[in-house]
Amino acid sequence: MQEETIKLNLIKQIMEMHDTGKLKKVDSAIHKIIAEEEVLRALAKPMRTKLSIEELKKEQNFQPVDKKEFFKKIDELDVEESIEELLAMI
Secondary structure: OOHHHHHHHHHHHHHHOOOHHHHHHHHHHHHHHHHHHHHHHHHOOOOOOOOOHHHHHHHOOOOOOOHHHHHHHHHHHOOOOOHHHHHHHO
């Protein structure tokens, strides 16, 4: 069926309905479909043809980790468990 034929058929079927409950269900189903399409459209972003690491760093406000500060904090944690024990806890 072509799109216009389907639309006209739906309109005809809806116009023949006299049960308010059924009409509300049809209305709800249509609103749900439209909402899902809007969410998908909002999530769909065009793909970039070119992307560099520097652009990503700038966009995401990347701040590199200071190596000395990182290891200092690890030492301060004073973890006594082995790596295997820590992984087993996950």
